Amino acid sequence: MARYTGPVCKLCRRENEKLFLKGERCFSPKCAMERHAYPPGQHGKMTQWRRSTTSDFGAQLRAKQKARRVYGILEKQFRRYYETALNRSGLTGFNLLQILESRLDNVIYRMGFAASRAQARQIVSHGHFIVNGYRTNTPSMLIKPGDQIVIREGSKKKPFFKDLVEIAEERNAAEWVRRDIKALSGEISRLPERSEIDANLNEQLIVEYYSR
Numbered sequence: 001m002a003r004y005t006g007p008v009c010k011l012c013r014r015e016n017e018k019l020f021l022k023g024e025r026c027f028s029p030k031c032a033m034e035r036h037a038y039p040p041g042q043h044g045k046m047t048q049w050r051r052s053t054t055s056d057f058g059a060q061l062r063a064k065q066k067a068r069r070v071y072g073i074l075e076k077q078f079r080r081y082y083e084t085a086l087n088r089s090g091l092t093g094f095n096l097l098q099i100l101e102s103r104l105d106n107v108i109y110r111m112g113f114a115a116s117r118a119q120a121r122q123i124v125s126h127g128h129f130i131v132n133g134y135r136t137n138t139p140s141m142l143i144k145p146g147d148q149i150v151i152r153e154g155s156k157k158k159p160f161f162k163d164l165v166e167i168a169e170e171r172n173a174a175e176w177v178r179r180d181i182k183a184l185s186g187e188i189s190r191l192p193e194r195s196e197i198d199a200n201l202n203e204q205l206i207v208e209y210y211s212r
Helices: 009-015 025-026 057-069 077-084 093-102 104-111 118-123 159-169 205-211
Strands: 130-132 134-136 149-151 175-181 185-188
Touching: 009 093, 057 077, 077 093, 077 205, 093 104, 093 205, 104 118, 104 130, 104 149, 104 175, 104 185
Parallel strands: none
Antiparallel strands: 130 134, 130 149, 149 185, 175 185
C-alpha cells in the first residue's frame, strides 16, 4: 500500500494554505503555517515576497497536487480515479470529488471517528472496521449509500476506541453521513453535493490538467 511518509506540514506550506492534514494540531499555535508562513526549502524565506506569475499549466498542476495531498493519494491512483470519473455520466470534476469523498478512510473522517484522514487511514489499515459484515483493511475501498460500517467488537476494548465515544460527540459529522456514536457505527445516506465538499478544491482545473 503506497503512501506519502514525508513531513506533511511542508505540503501545506508548499500550497500556501492549511490543508488540515494533522487534525487538531492545525488549529493550534504549533501549526507550521502559523510559525513558518513561507514556502519550504532553503530559499523559502527569500521567495515569499517575490512577485511571480503563474501559467495556466502551473495553476492546473497546483489544483491537482492540492487535491492529492488533501486526500492522501499518490499520482497513479489519483489518475485512475480521474479515468473512472471520466467514464461516468455527468460532470467529470464533480464525479472525481464524489469518488474521493466515497473512500472508506474519508468516510470515517467525515463521521468524526478520526481527527484527520491520515489517522482514519491508519485505523482502517489496522483492520478495526467491518463493512457490510466483512472485515477490511483497505482505506481506498469505495463506499456506496447504504453500506454499513461498524467497528469490530474486539477493537472497542482498545483505549483509542473507548475514548472515541466521548471525543466523537464533540466533532461535527457531514450531513451526508449517518452515525451511531454509542454503537460506533454508521453509513453514508447519499453522495455529497458540491457545496458539502471542500470549497478550496478546483475540480475544473484538475480536469483541464488531465485533458491536455
